[in-house]
Amino acid sequence: MECPTCGLASPPGSLKCDCGYDFKTSQPSEMPGWPINTAWTQRLAASWSMFWPALFGLLIMGYLVANLTAISLVGPFVFLIIQALLTPRLVRKKYRSFRVYVVRHDGQKDRKLSMREGALISLWILSPQIAVILLVSVLGWVLSSKLPPETIRSIGSLSLWVRVLWAGPYGIDLALRAQYADFRLQAYAQKY
Numbered sequence: 001m002e003c004p005t006c007g008l009a010s011p012p013g014s015l016k017c018d019c020g021y022d023f024k025t026s027q028p029s030e031m032p033g034w035p036i037n038t039a040w041t042q043r044l045a046a047s048w049s050m051f052w053p054a055l056f057g058l059l060i061m062g063y064l065v066a067n068l069t070a071i072s073l074v075g076p077f078v079f080l081i082i083q084a085l086l087t088p089r090l091v092r093k094k095y096r097s098f099r100v101y102v103v104r105h106d107g108q109k110d111r112k113l114s115m116r117e118g119a120l121i122s123l124w125i126l127s128p129q130i131a132v133i134l135l136v137s138v139l140g141w142v143l144s145s146k147l148p149p150e151t152i153r154s155i156g157s158l159s160l161w162v163r164v165l166w167a168g169p170y171g172i173d174l175a176l177r178a179q180y181a182d183f184r185l186q187a188y189a190q191k192y
Contacts, residue, residue, distance in 0.1 A: 001014065001023065003017035003021045003023075004021065010023070034188060034189055035186055035187070035188055035189075036098060036187050036188065036189045037187070038098065038172070038173070038176060038187045040169055042095065042097060042098055042187070043168075043169035043170075043172040043173050043176075044165070044168065044169045045095050045096070046090055046093075046095065046100065046169075046172045047125075047164075047168030047169050047171065047172050048164070048168070049086075049089050049090070049093050049095075050083050050086040050087065050089055050090065050125070050168075051083065051163075051164060051168055053082065053086055054079050054080075054082035054083040054086065055079070057078070057079075057082045058075055058078060058079050058082070061075070061078060062075070076133050080126055080129065080130065080133075083122070083125070083126060083129075084118075084119070084122040084126060087113070087118040087119075087121050087122040087125060088112075088113045088118050090121065090125075090172070090175070090185075091111045091112070091113055091185070092111060095190075096190075097189060097190055098187050098188060098189050098190055099111070099187070099188050099190055100176070100185055100186070100187050100188075101185070101186050101187075101188060102117070102183050102184075102185060103183060103184050103185070103186050104182065104183050105182045105183065109186075117180070117183060120178075120180055121175045121178075121180075121185070124171060124174040124175035124178050125168075125171040125172060125174070125175045126171060127171060127174065128166070128167035128168075128170045128171045128174070129163050129167045129168065129171060131167070132159055132162055132163050132166075132167045133159070133163075136155060136156060136159040139155065140152050140155060140156065143155075
């Protein structure tokens with residue numbers, strides 16, 4: 001028999017399709033899709049959904065505050081704070097090929113986070129970025145007398161790409177695999 005939701009052929013007598021459609025009640029699943037382990041591109045998309053608004057906020061702050069020294073000192077912290085505030089976006093956003101759900105200890109699934117849950121998740125998401133920022137800061141401080149200023153600035157620019165392409169997706173992966181006390185995060189594939 002063929003599923004009217006996704007078109008997948010299922011064996012005769014199947015109760016549910018892989019997409020969650022219930023053949024017995026002829027109802028689509030409340031939560032379409034199936035659990036997946038996210039690919040790097042999916043984790044990059046999830047990370048980018050929090051990264052770009054934080055970057056935009058930092059650029060606005062740079063425009064409003066003309067003091068470059070102040071921005072260079074507090075900019076990374078402001079950037080991380082904005083990203084932490086955007087953590088609920090991870091479960092609210094409808095990504096093209098997947099959705100992230102909060103699975104409660106009783107099996108209930110939803111797409112809402114409490115402030116405490118968002119804070120716990122943001123620690124996992126931001127920890128690789130914090131490590132990269134600290135590593136680059138220490139390298140810049142140690143090498144500042146040995147390398148020209150242009151090279152030090154290039155290392156800073158490179159660190160931004162490392163945070164976008166590696167630390168952000170890795171932080172999303174850590175948050176999805178983490179074992180929280182009364183919930184967990186699960187990515188579900190979506191038909192599109």
